[in-house]
Each structure stands twice: as structure tokens, then as C-alpha cells.
Amino acid sequence: MSHETYELKAEARERVGKGSSRELRRNGLIPAVIYGDKQSPVSIVLNTNEVTKRIHAGGFMTTIATIDVDGKKIKVLPKDYQLDPVRDFTMHVDFLRVSGNTQVTVEIPVHFVNEGKSPGLKSGGVLNIVRHEVEVHCPADAIPEAITVDLNGLKVGDSVHISAVTLPKNVTPVIADRDFTIATIVAPAGGVSETEAEAEGTPEA
Structure with a gap:
């Protein structure tokens, strides 16, 4: 709650x-x-x-x-x-x-963790949040406080879909017909700097 x-x-x-x-x-x-x-x-x-x-x-x-x-x-x-x-x-x-048995539809805020463990963000990439909240069906007496998205290991170009998120028991997304995107890691507007690109071992964006 x-x-x-x-x-x-x-x-x-x-x-x-x-x-x-x-x-x-x-x-x-x-x-x-x-x-x-x-x-x-x-x-x-x-x-x-x-x-x-x-x-x-x-x-x-x-x-x-x-x-x-x-x-x-x-x-x-x-x-x-x-x-x-x-x-x-x-x-x-x-x-x-x-x-006790009432099912409700609510919008749950999305919280992101482990930003410091994302190579994409450390190299200057930007977290592009597609959904700040996710609408779910759940029991009225067990509404989650937040949906947690782990950014550990994500690189520039990676996306987080709802299928990658562990939802609490009896909590299901309202959108059930597709694996929708919650966030992506994109290159910064000016591209990745030469120093950062060398550190990543990738050509300049």
C-alpha cells in the first residue's frame, strides 16, 4: 500500500x-x-x-x-x-x-533503481521514461506502492518492457495484449563524447 x-x-x-x-x-x-x-x-x-x-x-x-x-x-x-x-x-x-475480494484498477508509479550500474547511463546516455505510471488490476487490499524497474547492466539502445518487471502476486497490467515499453536508454542529443566513447570501447555516436 x-x-x-x-x-x-x-x-x-x-x-x-x-x-x-x-x-x-x-x-x-x-x-x-x-x-x-x-x-x-x-x-x-x-x-x-x-x-x-x-x-x-x-x-x-x-x-x-x-x-x-x-x-x-x-x-x-x-x-x-x-x-x-x-x-x-x-x-x-x-x-x-x-x-476483501474487491478487484480494482489503479495507476501505480514506476521507480527506477541502480542507475549507477547502467553502462548506458554512465557513458552519458539518457533515461527516456515512456511510462511514469503503469495501470494494473489488483486486489483492493494489496495495492503495490510502486513498480520497481532495475537498470543494472542496461546499455544505450536497450529498452525495459513490462515482461522484464517482476510484479507482485495477483497484480496484472491492464494492457495485456502486448509487451509494452516502460523506458529506454538513448544517446544524449549531442552524441557520446570521444572520451566516453573510448572508455566504452565504441565508436563515437
């Missing part, structure tokens, strides 16, 4: 509509909806500052939360949220109900 689980206090929301939403926001609250798990959607209101703080802390979309709706606790995973484009405060959030 990206972050430890947390709890948000909420109240059931009876009036739904643009006018009531504006009134809520003026009072420091935001409308939200909890749906899924074969149950009726529940409209709620949350404290704007609490939710915005969680969004800016990172890992919001990959961390399970508990929402206390007037004393009833519901486990959820945020699925979507809207920010005001001008003032950067949260306007609305959609939450998905989750249980």
Missing part, C-alpha cells in the same frame, strides 16, 4: 444539486459519492481541508480509507476527484466501496 489507511468523517447528504453544492463549498464542505459493491450509491459531504490535505500528501488514489458516515464505517478507495482549476481546492470526490 502506498500510505497507511486513514479515516474521514462524513455526513449523509440529502439535498443534491448545483445550488446545494455551491452552498456546501461556501461552508468549507464538499459533496462526494460512495458507490459500488452492488449497493446503492450514498451521497455524503466531507470537510474540504481534510480531503485536500490527503490529496496533496500523495498516494490518494491508491490508499484505502475508511469513511465514517454518521457512525457507519465504510471502506473505500478514491476513484476520481475534481479540483477547482483556479483556486486548487477540491470540488467533488467519487469513492468506490471495497471489501
Whole structure:
């Protein structure tokens, strides 16, 4: 999991509509909806500052939360949220109900390790990241914090495909019909310098 689980206090929301939403926001609250798990959607209101703080802390979309709706606790995973484009405060959030066997689709950040052990990068090559995140299917209670890509031994011209990455148990890429590229190591724009080329034992790029 990206972050430890947390709890948000909420109240059931009876009036739904643009006018009531504006009134809520003026009072420091935001409308939200909890749906899924074969149950009726529940409209709620949350404290704007609490939710915005969680969004800016990172890992919001990959961390399970508990929402206390007037004393009833519901486990959820945020699925979507809207920010005001001008003032950067949260306007609305959609939450998905989750249980132990819920499968979810989430985007997991990619972390790269062993840059110092890549001959291509040491000779001046550049890591060209094709995908900063990979969308996966996984159990809601076992969302990976990150996907780790090992750059050890990679040379200029080498690529890292999803097949080269060890994914945790029960985690599968959404794109299943091709071995897609996560990153490549490319020559720098000006080519590899003569000194670096000699050190590598290769002709100048």
C-alpha cells in the first residue's frame, strides 16, 4: 500500500444539486459519492481541508480509507476527484466501496533503481521514461506502492518492457495484449563524447 489507511468523517447528504453544492463549498464542505459493491450509491459531504490535505500528501488514489458516515464505517478507495482549476481546492470526490475480494484498477508509479550500474547511463546516455505510471488490476487490499524497474547492466539502445518487471502476486497490467515499453536508454542529443566513447570501447555516436 502506498500510505497507511486513514479515516474521514462524513455526513449523509440529502439535498443534491448545483445550488446545494455551491452552498456546501461556501461552508468549507464538499459533496462526494460512495458507490459500488452492488449497493446503492450514498451521497455524503466531507470537510474540504481534510480531503485536500490527503490529496496533496500523495498516494490518494491508491490508499484505502475508511469513511465514517454518521457512525457507519465504510471502506473505500478514491476513484476520481475534481479540483477547482483556479483556486486548487477540491470540488467533488467519487469513492468506490471495497471489501476483501474487491478487484480494482489503479495507476501505480514506476521507480527506477541502480542507475549507477547502467553502462548506458554512465557513458552519458539518457533515461527516456515512456511510462511514469503503469495501470494494473489488483486486489483492493494489496495495492503495490510502486513498480520497481532495475537498470543494472542496461546499455544505450536497450529498452525495459513490462515482461522484464517482476510484479507482485495477483497484480496484472491492464494492457495485456502486448509487451509494452516502460523506458529506454538513448544517446544524449549531442552524441557520446570521444572520451566516453573510448572508455566504452565504441565508436563515437
